[in-house]
Amino acid sequence: MQAPSSRAVHLSEWRKNYFVVTSGTCPAAQKAEAYRAQVLRVQYACASSEISPVCASRLFRKYAEKYSAIVDSDNAETGLNNYAESVLTLARCQQADSGQWQSGLSVSSVFQMPSVQAMMRAGEELRGSLLGAADPSAVIPGRAVAPKPPAVSAGAGSGESAPLAKPAHGPGWAPGVPESRPSGPLSAQPPVASNAPKTCPTASAPFGNWATPLFGNVRKETGSTPKASPGLGLFLAQQPLAPPGSDGPWDRSTFDGAGPADALSAPAPSRALRKTEGSGPREEGGLPTFKTAKEQLWVEQQKKHHPAARAAASSSGGGKKCLGASRSRGIFGKFVPPVPKPEGGDANGGVQYKPDSAGPAEPAPPVDERLKSLEPKMIELIMSEIMDQGPPVTWDDIAGVEFAKATIKEIVVWPMLRPDIFTGLRGPPKGILLFGPPGTGKTLIGKCIASQSGATFFSISASSLTSKWVGEGEKMVRALFAVARCQQPAVIFIDEIDSLLSQRADGEHESSRRIKTEFLVQLDGATTSSEDRILVVGATNRPQEIDEAARRRLVKRLYIPLPEASARRQIVTRLMSREQCCLREEELELVVQRSEGFSGADMTQLCREASLGPIRSLQAADIATITADQVPPIAYGDFEKAFRTVRPSVSPTDLELYENWNRTFGCGK
Numbered sequence: 179m180q181a182p183s184s185r186a187v188h189l190s191e192w193r194k195n196y197f198v199v200t201s202g203t204c205p206a207a208q209k210a211e212a213y214r215a216q217v218l219r220v221q222y223a224c225a226s227s228e229i230s231p232v233c234a235s236r237l238f239r240k241y242a243e244k245y246s247a248i249v250d251s252d253n254a255e256t257g258l259n260n261y262a263e264s265v266l267t268l269a270r271c272q273q274a275d276s277g278q279w280q281s282g283l284s285v286s287s288v289f290q291m292p293s294v295q296a297m298m299r300a301g302e303e304l305r306g307s308l309l310g311a312a313d314p315s316a317v318i319p320g321r322a323v324a325p326k327p328p329a330v331s332a333g334a335g336s337g338e339s340a341p342l343a344k345p346a347h348g349p350g351w352a353p354g355v356p357e358s359r360p361s362g363p364l365s366a367q368p369p370v371a372s373n374a375p376k377t378c379p380t381a382s383a384p385f386g387n388w389a390t391p392l393f394g395n396v397r398k399e400t401g402s403t404p405k406a407s408p409g410l411g412l413f414l415a416q417q418p419l420a421p422p423g424s425d426g427p428w429d430r431s432t433f434d435g436a437g438p439a440d441a442l443s444a445p446a447p448s449r450a451l452r453k454t455e456g457s458g459p460r461e462e463g464g465l466p467t468f469k470t471a472k473e474q475l476w477v478e479q480q481k482k483h484h485p486a487a488r489a490a491a492s493s494s495g496g497g498k499k500c501l502g503a504s505r506s507r508g509i510f511g512k513f514v515p516p517v518p519k520p521e522g523g524d525a526n527g528g529v530q531y532k533p534d535s536a537g538p539a540e541p542a543p544p545v546d547e548r549l550k551s552l553e554p555k556m557i558e559l560i561m562s563e564i565m566d567q568g569p570p571v572t573w574d575d576i577a578g579v580e581f582a583k584a585t586i587k588e589i590v591v592w593p594m595l596r597p598d599i600f601t602g603l604r605g606p607p608k609g610i611l612l613f614g615p616p617g618t619g620k621t622l623i624g625k626c627i628a629s630q631s632g633a634t635f636f637s638i639s640a641s642s643l644t645s646k647w648v649g650e651g652e653k654m655v656r657a658l659f660a661v662a663r664c665q666q667p668a669v670i671f672i673d674e675i676d677s678l679l680s681q682r683a684d685g686e687h688e689s690s691r692r693i694k695t696e697f698l699v700q701l702d703g704a705t706t707s708s709e710d711r712i713l714v715v716g717a718t719n720r721p722q723e724i725d726e727a728a729r730r731r732l733v734k735r736l737y738i739p740l741p742e743a744s745a746r747r748q749i750v751t752r753l754m755s756r757e758q759c760c761l762r763e764e765e766l767e768l769v770v771q772r773s774e775g776f777s778g779a780d781m782t783q784l785c786r787e788a789s790l791g792p793i794r795s796l797q798a799a800d801i802a803t804i805t806a807d808q809v810p811p812i813a814y815g816d817f818e819k820a821f822r823t824v825r826p827s828v829s830p831t832d833l834e835l836y837e838n839w840n841r842t843f844g845c846g847k
């Protein structure tokens with residue numbers, strides 16, 4: 179589904195704000211917030227050429243006036259009394275700072291301070307002179323002494339702001355207050371048509387006036403200032419007037435996809451943000467820059483893995499992923515391979531993730547650190563082993579084995595869906611062994627986990643590890659677990675695990691010994707780490723051959739037995755429902771009874787054989803001409819004939835071995 183367009187978001191936000199400001203019941207803080215949002219919106223609209231600079235200027239003036247009127251008003255019902263509140267908080271906090279030293283300041287005496295009076299006077303004056311020009315760079319102190327006439331630029335960095343600022347600093351003024359924004363051409367230029375496309379009206383007169391209420395913010399930005407009063411002032415302190423990190427002219431490019439307007443649009447790491455990131459010291463020593471949680475996360479991820487990386491975050495999620503796409507694909511989501519397609523490979527054979535939505539100019543996030551030591555070839559090999567073929571398998575497709583299914587749901591599916599609940603003692607086991615006679619659905623269960631768990635699913639056949647990649651098997655094992663670790667939650671399904679983890683024998687080939695050792699090491703890491711969300715599922719029809727060290731690590735050993743009568747009935751019913759079949763209820767019952775000892779695979783084979791019966795009854799000449807609906811339906815007679823050729827594949831002796839092993843090592847009922 180498409181996200182709502184930014185214009186739609188703007189519109190609805192605009193409507194909401196309109197309601198707030200026209201409503202007679204909304205509190206003053208909410209109204210002020212709505213006006214502030216309007217100011218930001220106008221700023222953004224102008225920067226993105228949605229409205230003309232002249233129009234922007236008019237709107238600025240209007241909303242800045244209204245905003246200021248609320249913020250500075252000392253009427254308890256209609257205003258926020260921002261100045262007084264800030265000063266009083268200052269006084270209160272100073273008194274509480276030290277048990278030994280008592281400040282001479284008190285709630286009443288603080289009003290007598292010349293600097294406080296100057297500030298309050300400034301506030302009064304500003305209310306009456308909202309149309310005057312001002313410099314957003316000369317944040318508050320200069321303003322506190324004397325608001326500038328419209329034509330005069332505050333000349334940030336030119337030295338003008340400092341002399342203006344100093345007299346405002348009374349004894350109650352916290353040190354370290356930034357007296358002006360860093361030098362740079364932030365100076366106010368009225369938005370005239372000639373330079374309008376390049377100049378945002380935020381730096382113009384109305385905006386300068388609007389910046390005035392940031393008085394409280396400047397104070398709060400100082401490290402020495404005690405806890406600020408909660409409320410709008412604090413909120414504003416966190417909302418930089420300029421886009422974070424912007425220290426140049428506020429040209430349109432600075433606002434592209436960024437800036438204060440982001441409050442209404444999806445937070446995306448912006449160019450402005452990247453700039454901020456680059457200007458790290460400013461963040462520590464200068465004005466703190468506001469980042470949304472998502473932006474902050476992105477920055478941290480980048481710092482963690484690739485300090486120098488400037489890759490833009492892609493839709494795949496904030497830079498964590500570097501191989502493969504979305505980790506969690508939802509229960510019925512399309513399978514997403516955890517490694518990119520080969521065309522993503524670089525010249526050195528390295529694999530680079532290419533997000534779908536990224537344009538050609540978008541730099542691809544680099545490969546995860548944890549995969550750097552691996553051969554790219556290995557990563558590609560893992561990719562080719564991933565189970566992404568075939569239709570999805572549901573739990574209903576697996577007949578019988580109710581206990582195993584319930585246990586697997588409990589261990590695999592729910593913890594993947596709700597990791598927050600399955601913690602501590604409830605933490606799921608990290609290793610499962612599915613064992614049982616051949617053809618009972620162990621691989622089918624693996625496919626079902628792949629479809630249903632929502633985890634990244636890796637399926638690897640142990641025999642392919644040992645035979646296909648002779649000499650490289652242990653590297654493959656290492657690579658497999660490394661890729662899985664990058665794609666958590668992940669399930670590694672190892673079919674025929676006995677051939678990988680069979681008991682160590684003297685005549686064993688050196689390479690298979692190395693693979694086994696590596697596998698045990700990796701299995702140990704994956705199954706003991708409380709952080710890793712990797713589940714290893716092994717399947718075998720020779721459980722007795724599994725090395726005891728491996729057996730210990732596969733804590734949950736589930737017996738997948740031959741299907742019971744009800745399960746056999748289910749298999750026949752399901753398969754026959756897709757065909758023309760005239761089997762009556764009692765005939766079906768007979769089929770179920772006669773198939774005692776059949777595995778699931780045997781039952782499937784029986785049905786296949788029976789389904790060929792009607793065809794075999796036809797003359798060879800008819801087969802060439804007959805239409806599909808003229809084929810006779812499958813009848814009980816066809817099953818009778820099928821029973822003559824299809825026999826159970828599991829002998830009673832073998833079955834006894836499984837039962838014994840289950841009694842000794844199994845975790846079933």
Ligand SMILES: Nc1ncnc2c1ncn2[C@@H]1O[C@H](COP(=O)(O)OP(=O)(O)OP(=O)(O)O)[C@@H](O)[C@H]1O
Binds near residue numbers: 577579616618717777
């Ligand atoms: N419980 C079952 N429900 C439905 N179909 C089943 C079931 N068990 C087996 N089958 C059928 O048998 C086929 C083979 O099953 P599967 O490959 O999962 O068996 P397996 O236990 O992995 O055997 P092996 O131990 O030989 O690898 C399946 O594709 C399916 O058609």
Ligand SMILES: [Mg+2]
Binds near residue numbers: 621673674
């Ligand atoms: Mg199998």
